[in-house]
Amino acid sequence: MTPDPTGAGNPAPSNPEPMPDGSNVGEVEMPVVTRGLTKRFRGGQVAVDAIDLEVPAGSIFGFLGPNGSGKTTTIRMLLGLITPTSGSVQLLGQPMPKAQLSVLPRVGALVEGPAFYPFWTGQANLLRFDAADRTADPRTRKARAGEALERVGLSNASGKKVRAYSLGMRQRLAIAVALMQRRELLVLDEPTNGLDPQGTREVRHLIRDLAGDGTTIFTSTHLLAEVEQLCTHAAVMSRGRIVRQSTMADLRSELRPRLVVRTPDPQQAEKTLASLGLTDVRRQDDVVDGDPGELPIDKLAAALVAADVRIHAFGLQHPSLEDAFVALTGEGFDVAE
Known part of the structure; x- marks a missing residue:
């Protein structure tokens, strides 16, 4: 400077x-x-x-x-x-x-x-x-x-x-x-x-x-x-x-949380979540995630269980500002102190 x-x-x-x-x-x-x-x-x-x-x-x-x-x-x-x-x-x-x-x-x-x-x-x-x-x-x-x-x-x-x-x-x-x-x-x-x-x-x-x-x-x-x-x-x-x-x-x-499910039944989980109204549902290996919008989380969990989806982990993941900025620029940022 x-x-x-x-x-x-x-x-x-x-x-x-x-x-x-x-x-x-x-x-x-x-x-x-x-x-x-x-x-x-x-x-x-x-x-x-x-x-x-x-x-x-x-x-x-x-x-x-x-x-x-x-x-x-x-x-x-x-x-x-x-x-x-x-x-x-x-x-x-x-x-x-x-x-x-x-x-x-x-x-x-x-x-x-x-x-x-x-x-x-x-x-x-x-x-x-x-x-x-x-x-x-x-x-x-x-x-x-x-x-x-x-x-x-x-x-x-x-x-x-x-x-x-x-x-x-x-x-x-x-x-x-x-x-x-x-x-x-x-x-x-x-x-x-x-x-x-x-x-x-x-x-x-x-x-x-x-x-x-x-x-x-x-x-x-x-x-x-x-x-x-x-x-x-x-x-x-x-x-x-x-x-x-x-x-x-x-x-x-504007950072919307995503529902993340870890399961040995990813195909069934993906199909079930999409049918419940989740948008932008994605599947990678044993993890399925999507945008739940205003859908109640407890009812989503109950629906997965009812569809015989075995759940190893379930919860909302809140994106960081890093995620937002990388999405905007298509480039990484140095986020270290």
Whole structure:
């Protein structure tokens, strides 16, 4: 994640630029909006294919997809780091990159791997990035650096040279750069990359705190566990396209349980369940499963017994979000911590 002191790392101006209707940009309902956003590289490779994103204010928005699905390219276009081939981007209600001078000072952004001066201490790096911020108050710089380091758990390592930092410590230092000023929108590209389980939990807690303070969080990840445990909304990206975008509550509500029966009489079980009204009945070896809908489970069990089906195991199996996302993309996800 490369901190950007020239743009996305600047603080908010005291008088936000008004919208055409007279409201302030900080009041927009959707801090991130894209329409038909597309990026083609030389040779005709389509990295991002006409995506429409809407990120609600105050949300923790998970931008989920396998590695290489186009997440980082999308983020770079959002921040004006690369130019879209076609389509549009609005950040905080303003068109990008046209309004980047007024918008980016209110956005904290960490993109790709951490890049710091290796022979400087963590605190010295933080002070240097803040000094590059033309609107930062130098009188409070050291105090703000200390607070940012404390929030990411690096107070005890603030005087250590960055070359001695682990990858996880560098990730935390990169997040600290974005915390030097108050942000309305925080864009994080794989923020828990390289962190151990304890560090991952700490970053999750930090992101929840920031969202609780009113910051909208847009975070990309290929780790499904991050989305399950952290996010309020999600978009699933696959091969440059968004295949699903909704609240996490809606995604969970659509996961229907399946009845699973293990039996030495799979053919008879399959026939019986289909006759009872189960849909999408499937048989593999000694296991038969199907969608019971609203059918009572106890009556299904009784019907199987009445049909002389011997039952070794019987019950409902609830699909995971991993199952849903793999079904959407046709690809696997890294679901490890």
